[in-house]
Amino acid sequence: MSFWNYMEYAAWILSVIFGLYILIDWFRIESSYSEEALTSSREGELEAMTEQHKL
Amino acid sequence: MAKASEAAGGKVEKISLLRVLGPAHVWALGVGIVLVGEYMGWNFAVGKGGAYAALIACWFAGLLYTCVAMIDSEVTSTVAAAGGQYTQAKHIIGPLMAFNVGLYLVFAYTMLEAANAITLGYLVSQVAALSGYTGTLDQTPFIVLTILFLAWLNYRGVLATLNFNLVITAVAFVAIIVLFLSTLTGTTQLHHAGLMAGGASLPYGAIGVVAAMHFGLWYYLGIEGTTQAAEEVRSPARALPFGTMAGIITLLIAATLTWYICTGILPWEFLGDGVNGSVAPLFDASRLSGSTFLMVLLGIGTMFSTMASANGCINDASRAWFAMGRDHYLPQWFGAVHPKYRTPFRSIIFLVPIAILFALGAPLDQVITFSILSGLLEYTFMPINVIMFRRKWPLDTIKRGYVHPFHPIPAIVLLCLCAITYFAVFLGYGTQLIAMVGFYVVVSLWFHFWRYRFVKRGDQFTMPWPRPRGY
Numbered sequence: 001m002s003f004w005n006y007m008e009y010a011a012w013i014l015s016v017i018f019g020l021y022i023l024i025d026w027f028r029i030e031s032s033y034s035e036e037a038l039t040s041s042r043e044g045e046l047e048a049m050t051e052q053h054k055l
Numbered sequence: 056m057a058k059a060s061e062a063a064g065g066k067v068e069k070i071s072l073l074r075v076l077g078p079a080h081v082w083a084l085g086v087g088i089v090l091v092g093e094y095m096g097w098n099f100a101v102g103k104g105g106a107y108a109a110l111i112a113c114w115f116a117g118l119l120y121t122c123v124a125m126i127d128s129e130v131t132s133t134v135a136a137a138g139g140q141y142t143q144a145k146h147i148i149g150p151l152m153a154f155n156v157g158l159y160l161v162f163a164y165t166m167l168e169a170a171n172a173i174t175l176g177y178l179v180s181q182v183a184a185l186s187g188y189t190g191t192l193d194q195t196p197f198i199v200l201t202i203l204f205l206a207w208l209n210y211r212g213v214l215a216t217l218n219f220n221l222v223i224t225a226v227a228f229v230a231i232i233v234l235f236l237s238t239l240t241g242t243t244q245l246h247h248a249g250l251m252a253g254g255a256s257l258p259y260g261a262i263g264v265v266a267a268m269h270f271g272l273w274y275y276l277g278i279e280g281t282t283q284a285a286e287e288v289r290s291p292a293r294a295l296p297f298g299t300m301a302g303i304i305t306l307l308i309a310a311t312l313t314w315y316i317c318t319g320i321l322p323w324e325f326l327g328d329g330v331n332g333s334v335a336p337l338f339d340a341s342r343l344s345g346s347t348f349l350m351v352l353l354g355i356g357t358m359f360s361t362m363a364s365a366n367g368c369i370n371d372a373s374r375a376w377f378a379m380g381r382d383h384y385l386p387q388w389f390g391a392v393h394p395k396y397r398t399p400f401r402s403i404i405f406l407v408p409i410a411i412l413f414a415l416g417a418p419l420d421q422v423i424t425f426s427i428l429s430g431l432l433e434y435t436f437m438p439i440n441v442i443m444f445r446r447k448w449p450l451d452t453i454k455r456g457y458v459h460p461f462h463p464i465p466a467i468v469l470l471c472l473c474a475i476t477y478f479a480v481f482l483g484y485g486t487q488l489i490a491m492v493g494f495y496v497v498v499s500l501w502f503h504f505w506r507y508r509f510v511k512r513g514d515q516f517t518m519p520w521p522r523p524r525g526y
Contacts, residue, residue, distance in 0.1 A: 002188060002190065003186075003188075004183045004186075004188045004190070004192055005190075007179075007183075008192070008193050008196050008197075009196075011196035011197050011199070011200040012196045012199075012200075014200050014203075014204070015196060015199045015200045015203045015204075018200075018203040018204050018206070018207040019203050021207060022203075022206065022207055022210055022404060022407075025210075026400065026401075026404060029393060029394065029395075029400070033394055035391075037068070037070060037394065038070065038391040038392065038394065039381075039387055039388070039390050039391050039392075040068075040069040040070050040071075040392075041069065041070060041071045041072065041381060041390065041391075041392045042069070042071075042381075042517070043136045043137070043138075043142070043286075043378070043381060043382070043515075043517045044136055044517025044518060044519070
């Protein structure tokens, strides 16, 4: 096998590692936090605190 | 955090996106998405109408995008929320427009991400060929790795994502400057007079100039993506206009230098054929310079610009999808924020398989065309948006971080240039244009007659603005 064949395998292995990292963390978060907490972000709340639309 | 407070029986603590970005990150997001267009893609404009036509398209598209940047800077400096143009449309025009604009954004960026991943796979195969590898390299693992690595980076946090983009985009931009400087010192020889003489100047006449406009967009396509950072910058009113305007200035310089270098080195027939001729013109130009240093630098620049573009696209598409989920335009499930990394993690994850499917299953030119057309529809919305914004909330009613000059001239110019570009796209991809407009009509009907019933109508208008004039 040449160097580039090894690179192909390395790319697959790294892809699996990154994919698994995301999936495992996703599962961990979903099982640790309530849906209400995860979807609690509201548009404009921080904006209203930091920016004042006054002339 | 939220778990602890819930366990204690307390109120659930809210989890929001993090405000950690500055103007440099906004610049990195906008220029990062676009700069790949200088490294490849713009040269199809040369094929459509010759070198001069590509220059005219470069400057007209530059005018179009300067209008886009100015209009965007004004509106988004007041609408500091994720979703960018989607959120602008929601506040200024209405829900149906917002739904469409949200889809334009997600499709434009996801398709562009897929196109970039395909390109990176191709570039790796070229590196293998240049290194003497004689076999057939399987590009699939490199395409998949590109998408998954960048999705992982985006998943882990916006600051690291855009710091990464800042570094690789700066390297790619400096590479163009170094190549240009090499032409001044004589390291790289230019032959404009010989290459652009006679019929080579405008081989297809005026219609070639119009046709070139389609790919002229490629020099700047995506700079409007800076607005997606609105909810994550520390000072939206300052950072967004500053980063966006610095971005368009950078791109105008990069586009003009790219045209100047490439048309002075490569014959227009070769340069204009982006499939069988010059796939990566700046890299090809560096190879002809005979300098190994320039060849390596521009090779790295090509790969970095492609990666930066895909990275920015994941960031932007996920913010638009997230914002639509949060407003119930899509299932609210997508409006979740990661409690530790503070990113729209479900939206990032959801778009990964879609990008992989398009990258592995669709032809590159179709993917790019779908991206361009979605972008064009978005640019058509912008002038209407800013005209209505100024009418409903004149300058003396809302404080803006930036006020664009000469209103409504930029809006009218943008509308006219969009009309010309529609005609140019129709000349080459009329069927796709009609099919895509048909697609958006169908999903608009779905939204109007079904989905909108789930939207909490009063909750979606969040900006602390006064009542619009005339209402």
